[in-house]
Amino acid sequence: MSFKKIIQKSKDTQGSLEITGSKSESNRALILSALFKNLSLKNISNSDDANVLQRALLPSSPVIDIHHAGTAMRFLTAYFAVQEGTEVILTGSSRMKERPIKILVDALRSLGANISYLEQEGYPPLKIKGKNITTSKVELSANVSSQYVTALMLIAPSLPQGLEISLLQQITSMPYIEMTLKLLRQIGVKANLIENKITVPHTNTIESQTFIIESDWSSASYFYSIAALSSSADIILSNYKADSLQGDSVLSIYYKHFGVETSFDYRNKRVRLIKKADFRLQRNNAKVDIQLNLVDSPDIAQTIAVTCLGLRISCRLTGLHTLKIKETDRLVALKTEMEKLGAAVDITKDQLTLHRVSNLRKDITIETYNDHRMAMAFAPMALKIPIQINDANVVSKSYPDFWNDLKKLGFQYAEDE
Template identity: 60%
Template structure:
């Protein structure tokens, strides 16, 4: 479905409830499959979490299609590798079949797994024959996707000797690794993370009542940070439910968006975003710890006419699409001047003279949501708009509720 966003102005004060973090939900769903005693509240309603939940309850010898869900592909590869006597074929969309998974497969096979490629070497689909993994030491390059690392850490407590994982070099996305370790700690697993070595001790079973409430998704909050940044001074949007000591790397939004004139106030389990001042003329961030908010930040900068330099973006090349190329294509359609490399983005100041454009979404939920706030500056169309259901199914309804004018 394509939609047209008319030039809009949002209410001065509004509020939105956002469902649980996809990142936390998918980790907890895997842990719950390993330890059924765990109970989860405020689970994400995203397509990715629905796919993850369905796959974890599948029967033996199943063909499991996770579509575009990259997190599910990585986590399920590790999970099914440990399921003795179970054989599954794990596949996905055409794009998923192009996304690399060799680093994780090789690591699991070194631990004793039996995983093979059914089509192209290094990519899904995978044939996974579950068995007991007998080894407990592995090394990885530290700059790989944190999802590979988290996949290994999540199954680690079920390995007979636990896991000792050595990361060689500078680590990418430390907050996501810390999120995984924190959730393991919450269910009673002992872990340590010192000098690039992560140790996870084995845990036979979870004791006592283990109900974990998932914090709302900070990545989803990013679009409202952008909306407030593009609105007049005095505009407020309240979002729930969020914690000041969040496990999510994208909670850095509260700090970064000060440069765009947006103040974050924590109020109970909510955050209030308020446009309190003008933006800075130049923005420069290293997003190596939170690459998923790069698209939102780049589009905010475009909407405000701000010079923007982002680095630490090398993982964006292997997402649902090559996000750096996609951003360049769509920003140039609108009249912006942007350069990208394999790990950086450089946006020149923009005069605000937008060209009418239809934004292509490339099967990527974040492309649709990152560009939507520009409707506060110009009319635009979004192609395949329901791609947002991957992480935020009610996104368009929530935008309408705060004043956006949207036509199908």
């Protein structure tokens, strides 16, 4: 499905939505439910990534293709490494074969795992022969991807001696590691993080229970952007909580810069986004209007950058080194597509600076580079200019209902035949 044009005629946005379960929580919980058979899950994400992971955990073939699902690749590498007697090949898309996994494989090999590369050293596809692992200590760099750390944490309870993980260098995306810790504790695994050391004890059994997955805060970011770019907005999102496990819940703080206030309905687990019609952005005399360090929440960087572009304000976003190894090099992709709209953008290996733009170019086609977040981050720009999003069905990776939910808020679009 490819949209010729997205238009939002009304600049006042109102509506109520229920977003699918968090992809991040779902993927973690799915691995844990495979390890602990008496753990039931509700509100699992309907994203491609979660569906791919569910199918992979019940493989019908020794060759498992996870397509573009980077989280699944990392979590499954660790999971199958400890499934004694199993032998699988983990592969994926051409882009997946360019995404490094050496740090995780090296860590697993140091524990005794049997993993080999079938093509390029350090990259998928992988051949994994599951075995009983008794080593209980491991070190790995924590400054590249928190998913490497989480992959080890998730399998740790199943190891005979548990696992002690020593994290080297500065930890990136810390809220995602904390999410994993809290998930483990909620189901009854006594995991701890003290300074740079994570300890997860062997846990043979847990109490039978049902874990309800919260809706996805990364997906909520697009509605924060819509609220910010609207003249006024009143948007209610269901199945959210103030004490979220998800790091991207920091949206409620960041979007105050753009006039979006967040209130929580604790009883009904709903969040309400209000953009007051009389809000005026307070510009300052600094070189940039907005400066944020997103090292702990890189998945919302694209959304925030496009919000600033739509409001024609400048920003400097730092802590973005992980964006270069995502579905695409997101820093390069952002620069390319934002400059089509008339922006001036500077990027380094870990930051993006957007300069103020006086006018936005209309009827521009945005390429998505097989990246779901590129499509969803740019869609709210329709509140400012007619815009086309190519390969719009890429949103199914994390949020298949995205375009239908935009319709509920009054967005209109025409599809290519």
